[in-house]
Amino acid sequence: xxxxxxGTDKNHGRHHAQQAWPRRPGISRIKHALRSLSVLPxxxxxxxxxxxxxxxxxxxxxxGLEALMNIEVTSVAKKPQKKSEAAAAxxxxxxxxxxxxxxTNIPDALRRVPGLQVARIDANKWxxxxxxxxxxxxxxxxxxxxxxxxxxxxxxxxxxxANLVMLEDVEQIEIxxxxxxxLWGANAVNGVIxxxxxxxxxxxxxxxxxxxxxxxxxxxxxxxGGTTGSGAHYRVYAMSRANDSGFAAPGAHDDAEIAQAGFxxxxxxxxxxxxxxxxxxxxxxxxxELLIAPSAPATVTDDADTEGGNLLYRWTHRSGNGSDxxxxxxxxxxxxxxxxxxxxxxxxxLELQHHFAWNDRHDVVWGLNYRSIDDDTEATQxxxxxxxxxxxxxxxxxxxxxxxxxxEQAKLTLGTKLEHNDFTGFEVQPNIRLAWLTDSGNTxxxxxxxxVRTPARGEHDVSLTVLPxxxxxxxxxxxxxGNSGYDTEKLVAWEIGLRRALADSxxxxxxxxxxxxxxxxxxxxxxxxxxxxxxxxxxxMEGNTQGFEIDVxxxxxxxxxxxxxxxxxxxxxxxxxxxxxTTSLSAEQASPEHQANLWIAxxxxxxxxxxAGLRYVDSLQNPGFAKTGDYLAFDARLAWMxxxxxxxxxxxxxxxxxxxxxFNPDFIxxxxxxxxxxxxxxxxxxxx
Amino acid sequence: MTASQHPPAKRARLSALAVLxxxxxxxPAVSAxxxxxxxxxxxxxxxxxxxxxxSWPALPGSTFRLCVVGENPFGQLLDSLxxxxxxxxxxxxxxxxxxxxxxxxxLVYISxxxxxxxxxxxxxxxxxxxxxxxxxxxxxDAGGMIELRISDNKVRFEINTSAAExxxxxxxxxxxxxxxxxxxxx
Numbered sequence: 016x017x018x019x020x021x022g023t024d025k026n027h028g029r030h031h032a033q034q035a036w037p038r039r040p041g042i043s044r045i046k047h048a049l050r051s052l053s054v055l056p057x058x059x060x061x062x063x064x065x066x067x068x069x070x071x072x073x074x075x076x077x078x079g080l081e082a083l084m085n086i087e088v089t090s091v092a093k094k095p096q097k098k099s100e101a102a103a104a105x106x107x108x109x110x111x112x113x114x115x116x117x118x119t120n121i122p123d124a125l126r127r128v129p130g131l132q133v134a135r136i137d138a139n140k141w142x143x144x145x146x147x148x149x150x151x152x153x154x155x156x157x158x159x160x161x162x163x164x165x166x167x168x169x170x171x172x173x174x175x176x177a178n179l180v181m182l183e184d185v186e187q188i189e190i191x192x193x194x195x196x197x198l199w200g201a202n203a204v205n206g207v208i209x210x211x212x213x214x215x216x217x218x219x220x221x222x223x224x225x226x227x228x229x230x231x232x233x234x235x236x237x238x239x240g241g242t243t244g245s246g247a248h249y250r251v252y253a254m255s256r257a258n259d260s261g262f263a264a265p266g267a268h269d270d271a272e273i274a275q276a277g278f279x280x281x282x283x284x285x286x287x288x289x290x291x292x293x294x295x296x297x298x299x300x301x302x303x304e305l306l307i308a309p310s311a312p313a314t315v316t317d318d319a320d321t322e323g324g325n326l327l328y329r330w331t332h333r334s335g336n337g338s339d340x341x342x343x344x345x346x347x348x349x350x351x352x353x354x355x356x357x358x359x360x361x362x363x364x365l366e367l368q369h370h371f372a373w374n375d376r377h378d379v380v381w382g383l384n385y386r387s388i389d390d391d392t393e394a395t396q397x398x399x400x401x402x403x404x405x406x407x408x409x410x411x412x413x414x415x416x417x418x419x420x421x422x423e424q425a426k427l428t429l430g431t432k433l434e435h436n437d438f439t440g441f442e443v444q445p446n447i448r449l450a451w452l453t454d455s456g457n458t459x460x461x462x463x464x465x466x467v468r469t470p471a472r473g474e475h476d477v478s479l480t481v482l483p484x485x486x487x488x489x490x491x492x493x494x495x496x497g498n499s500g501y502d503t504e505k506l507v508a509w510e511i512g513l514r515r516a517l518a519d520s521x522x523x524x525x526x527x528x529x530x531x532x533x534x535x536x537x538x539x540x541x542x543x544x545x546x547x548x549x550x551x552x553x554x555x556m557e558g559n560t561q562g563f564e565i566d567v568x569x570x571x572x573x574x575x576x577x578x579x580x581x582x583x584x585x586x587x588x589x590x591x592x593x594x595x596x597t598t599s600l601s602a603e604q605a606s607p608e609h610q611a612n613l614w615i616a617x618x619x620x621x622x623x624x625x626x627a628g629l630r631y632v633d634s635l636q637n638p639g640f641a642k643t644g645d646y647l648a649f650d651a652r653l654a655w656m657x658x659x660x661x662x663x664x665x666x667x668x669x670x671x672x673x674x675x676x677x678f679n680p681d682f683i684x685x686x687x688x689x690x691x692x693x694x695x696x697x698x699x700x701x702x703x
Numbered sequence: 704m705t706a707s708q709h710p711p712a713k714r715a716r717l718s719a720l721a722v723l724x725x726x727x728x729x730x731p732a733v734s735a736x737x738x739x740x741x742x743x744x745x746x747x748x749x750x751x752x753x754x755x756x757x758s759w760p761a762l763p764g765s766t767f768r769l770c771v772v773g774e775n776p777f778g779q780l781l782d783s784l785x786x787x788x789x790x791x792x793x794x795x796x797x798x799x800x801x802x803x804x805x806x807x808x809x810l811v812y813i814s815x816x817x818x819x820x821x822x823x824x825x826x827x828x829x830x831x832x833x834x835x836x837x838x839x840x841x842x843x844d845a846g847g848m849i850e851l852r853i854s855d856n857k858v859r860f861e862i863n864t865s866a867a868e869x870x871x872x873x874x875x876x877x878x879x880x881x882x883x884x885x886x887x888x889x
Contacts, residue, residue: 080752080881083745084857109854217840219818242819573880621887659844701841703821 102428102448102460104130104192104512104526104564110213113182115616115626117652117666119226119234119256119695121210122175124182126630127612129564129580130192130526131206134632134678137269137688138230138261139176139301142678145192145206146530147560147586147606150681155204155468155504161212161293162366163327163345164202168388168407169358169400170682171202171471174351176301177321179275181236181254183222183699186213192564193528194446194466194508204466204506205530214291215240215248215281220703228666228695232257232270247282260302261688262674268316269688273299289331296324304686305354306482314686319353338371355683357393362386373416381414390472397480398683400473401497407472410435426450438470439503457515464510467503474501474536474552482684491548495538495682498551505533520570527563532556535588537596556599558588574618582610598638607633607645614650626652637679640687646675660701668693745858746851747780750812750836753849754789756878759809760832760871767792768807772799772824773814806831813837813847821845832871843886848872852883859883 106128118124122141126133132149134142144153152172158165165178189209219240226234233256240250253276260267277295284290301319327345334340347362368382386409392400415430431445446464453459473479477497512526534554542549562584569577586603590596614628627650634645649671654664669675674689750769767789771777781796788794789809799805811833817824818839825846828835835848842850843863848870850861862882867874879885 078748080749080756080878083748083752084859084881216815219840242816618884621885656844659846660841701844703819703845 101458102426102450102462102512104510104524104528106130106190106192106524106566108188108190110183110185110187113185113188115624115652115654116614116628117626117650117664117668119182119231120175121178121180121182121188123668124188125190125208127578127580127614127628128190129566129582129610129612130562131190131582132584132606132610134635135261135690136678136680137267137303137685138258139269139271139303140680140685141175143173143175144606145190145208146528146562147584148205148602149606149678151678152682154202154471155506156206156208157203158208158210160210161327162329162343163325163347164362164364164386166202167349167360168471169360169390169473171468174321174349176271176273177297177299177323177349177351179254179256179273179297180210180212181238181252181275183224183236184212184218184238184250184252186211186217192526193462193510194444194464194506202468204468204504212279212293215250215279218250218279219248220701222699222701224697224699226695226697228693230259230261230668230691230693231695232259234695234697245282247280249278249280251278252276262691263686263688265686267686267688268302268304269686271299271301273297273301273321275299287333289333291329292327294324294326298322303353306684306686315354317354319351319355321352322348322350324348338369340370341368342366343368355395356398357395358390359392360388360390362388376419378417378419379415382412384411385409386411388472399478400476401478402476405472405476407437409437409469424452426452434467434469436469438475438501442467442469442503455515457513459511459513461511462508464506464508466506466508468506469503470501473497475499479682481682491544494547494549496541496549496551498553501536501552502534502554504535504554507531517567522568524566525563528561530560532558532560535599537590537594537599539594539596553594555592555594555596556588556590558586560584560586576616577613578615579613580611584608584610601636601638604636605638607635609633622656624652624654626654632677635678637681639681639684640679643676643678646677647671648675662697662699664697664699666695666697742853742858743777744780746838747777747784749851749858749860750781750810751784751787751794753834753836753878754794754810756875757834757867758873758875759834765792767794767809768797769794769810769812770797770799770805770808771812771814772805772817774816776814777812805833808833810834810836813839813842815839821847829866829869834867834870834872843884848874854883861886863887 108124108128113124116124116127122133122135122143125131125143130145132144132147134149136142136151140151142149142151142153143156144150145156148155150172152170154171158173160178160180166173189211191207193206194204218238219242222236222238224236234254236252236254238250238252240248242248253274255274257272258270260270275295275297277293279291279293281289281291299321301321303317303319305315305317325345325347327343329341329343332340343366345364347364349360351358364384364386366382366384368380370380373379388407391404394400394403411432411434413430413432415428418427418429420427426449428448431443434442434444436442444464444466446462448460448462450458450460475497477495479495481493481495509529510526512524514522514524517523535556535558537553537555538550539553539555540550562582564580564582566580567578571577584606585608586606588600588603590600609631610633611631612628615626617625619625630648630650632646634642636642648669650668651670652664652666654662656662669690669692672692674691676687676689679687754767754769769781769784771781775798784794785796786793797808805811811828813821813824813835815838821839822845825835829846836851837847838851840852843861843866846863846866848863848867852859852861860882861884862874862879863886864874864879865887
C-alpha cells in the first residue's frame, strides 16, 4: 500500500503529516472540535497509483486495514493534501516529538528543524529565523499560535520569553520554510511557524506536571478539561516557570520567571457550525544586563516586566456543498517595561476565509484580513518613538487557486496577496507552485514567489542610542533614527524539492532554494563626530541566499527510529547606492553555514523510552562581538511510565560541554550569556 | 438485521450502496469527482476489520454483537455493517446508554461522552471477553484495548495487549504489526 511503502505509519509520522500547504493558520485541528458534530471532517481516499484523493471504493468495509490506514482525514478548509504532496518545504513537529525530545519551550523544540537557525542570546532571549538573517529581532519569520500573530510590530521580531505555550496541549507545530507569501500574513518572508494547540475535546481530564533541574528551576503545568451539560468541551490551565541565569564570566543576571493561565472552549451549533473561544494571560520578569548608559557604569542591571493577554473567537461554517467559511477575531494585549522602553500594545485582528471548489479542477481559497495595532510607548534615555502613540492598520486580501492537471498527477497553484499598510501602501505578493506526483509515490515540486517584509514601526519612528563596540576604543555612542521613507524589503524566492521513499523504512525530504533580496535594511550614517553621531535606516543592500536542507527518517525497527537532517546556508550581500554600512553586511556571517542533527527515539520496553540527539552548529560572527565557535551538543531523555497516566523522565541538554556561547545581541545590547549543561527531571500525572 | 437472507455478494453490494447513500446524504452537492467520506465512516470500517483479527474464546452462536455505549458518533453509519459475516456469525449492532446490558457484546465502542466514567467502565468490563475500542485519548493507558486516533490526518490505532489477554482475547500479529504502538503494560 502506498501508505506503508512510505514506511512511516509506525513512527510519529511527521514525514507525511498530510497537511500543510497551503493552509490558513490555526484552523488545522478543528477536526477535534468537530468530533461531536455529525458533519465531520472531510476524508478523501488516497488513490493508490497517484496518491491523489479522487476515488471512493465501492465498499469501505471491504477495504483492508492497510488501505483504511491510508485514508486521509482533514478538516482544513483547503482540499486535503498530504504533506508529501505539498509544493513547499514543510516540517511538522508532533506532540509526540515534543514529549520525546524533552524540550520545555518552543525555541528548544525548533532546534531540530531543518532550515531554521535557533540560538540563545541569554536565558530569556533567543534569535530564531528561517534561512538566514538571524537576530533577536529577526524580522522575516511569521510566528502564529492558534492563528494569532505573535511577532511584535515594533521590530517585527518575537519576544520568545513571553509567548509561552503549554507543550502538553500542543497538537503540532508546523514549520514552512520559504515565503508563505500568498496565504499567510505579513512577515512570512523566509518562513512560517504555526503552533497549534489541541481542541478542548482532546484535552479532557486533569494533568499535573512538575519539572525542576539546575537550569530549569521550575516548570509547573496544571490543566483541567471537562464537558459542560450542553456538550461544549473546555479546558483551563495554569503554568509557572522559572529559569536560572546562563553563564557569563563576570556573573549573569538573566534569570527569568513567568506565570500564565488560560482557557479554551470548543462547541458546535447545529451540524455545520463549530466555534472556538480561547484566551491566555501572563505576567513575568526577565533579567538582563544592559549596556546602555553612555557614561559609567556602562551596564545597568534591569528586570524587564512583561504582561500580556489575548482573547480569540473562531467560527467555522461548513456548508454541504463542500465550501467552508471561517471567521476569526482576536484581541491581544502586550505590555513590556524595561530600562529600554515602556511599551503597551493593543491589537485587533479580524479575518474571513472562504474556500470552495469550482468545477472539478479548481480549488479556490480567498480571504480578507484587517489588523489594527494601537501602541503607547514611554521613552527612556536610549530609546524613543515619535510619535509615542500610534495606530497602524494593515489590510490584506488574498486569493489562491489550486488546479489539478494531467488527471490530478500535477497540481498547479496560483495565488497572490494584496496588502495595504500605513508605511508603504499597496504591496503585491504573487506565487506560483507546481507539484508533480510520480507513479511511484514520489513528489517533485518547484515554486517561485515574491514576498515583501513591510516596515516595522521602529524602522519608521525610532530613535535609538547604541553604545559603540569596545574596539576600536574612543568611538562615541550612535543614535539611529527611523526613516519615514523606509521601504519594504523584497524577495523573489526560487525553490525546488523532492520527497521520496528510499526504501520501505526510509523517507527523504530534500529542498534547495535560491533567494534574491532587494532593498534590504541598512543603517546609513547621516552625521559624524565631532558633531552628533547619527544614522538612519535605509534600503541599500541587496543580495542572495542559497542553500539546501535534507531530512531523512529511518524507521529502523518497530521500536527504534532514527532521524537526521542537514542544513546548508550561504549568504552573499552587497551594498548599493554608495552605502557605507558594513554592520548590515555582517549578516553574511551571522548564520551558521552548516547545521546537522541526528536523533534516535527508542522504546526500550513498553514503559521505558530512551531518546538521544546530537546537534552540530557551525561558527558564526555577530557584529561587534568575538566569533562564536561551532559546537556539538548532546541531548538525552530517559522516561519511565510506571503506571497509566504517570510519567517520570530525566532530561539532559548540552551534556558535552560545561557551557558554550550561541549568539550575541544587536541594537539593544545586553550581556550575552552562554548555554550551560542542564539536567531536569519531570513528573507528570494525567487522570480523569 | 435481516440481511442474512441475501447471498454474500448481494449483501456486499447493498452495504456498498448504503455507504454511498450515506455519503451523498451527508454532503449532497459534492461533485462526483470529489466523493468524500467522513472520519466515522472510516472508523466504522475499522471496527468491522478489527473483528477479523481478534479471536474470542467462544463466539456465542449466530450473532456477533457490536455495541456502542454512550452518545453515538456514527449516526446511522454502523447500520451498513449489520448482517456482515464475522467468522461464522452475523454482525448485529446495538446501542446502549448504560453499562448493564453490554456484557453480552463482543465488541464495545465506548463513546467520548463516557470519558468521565471510563475508569469505572473498564474496571467493570475487565474480566469479560469483550474487545473495547474507543477514540478517547489515552484509552489504552487507562486499560482499554484499542484506541482509535487521528494522527497525521489518518486514522491510527494503539493496542494494549495485556488488557486483551486479561480478558481472554487474542489479537492477531497482523493487527499488532499495524498498530502505531503496542502496550503490554496493564
